[in-house]
Amino acid sequence: MDVHDLNQVLHALATKCNPRRGIQQKDHAVGWGLVPFLDLHERQYLDGET
Secondary structure, eight states, rough: OOOTTHHHHHHHHHHTTOTTTTOOOOOOOOOOOTTTTTHHHHHHBBBBOO
């Protein structure tokens, strides 16, 4: 897979990635205040956990 080809990356994520085993989640990771799904508390304290 060419990681610089967006179509190949999206295809791999959509067809090859198992959401339970293929994605790592870190609780209380440093967030970014402009991420739209964060609530007000998470934006203020840059806490990426939802």
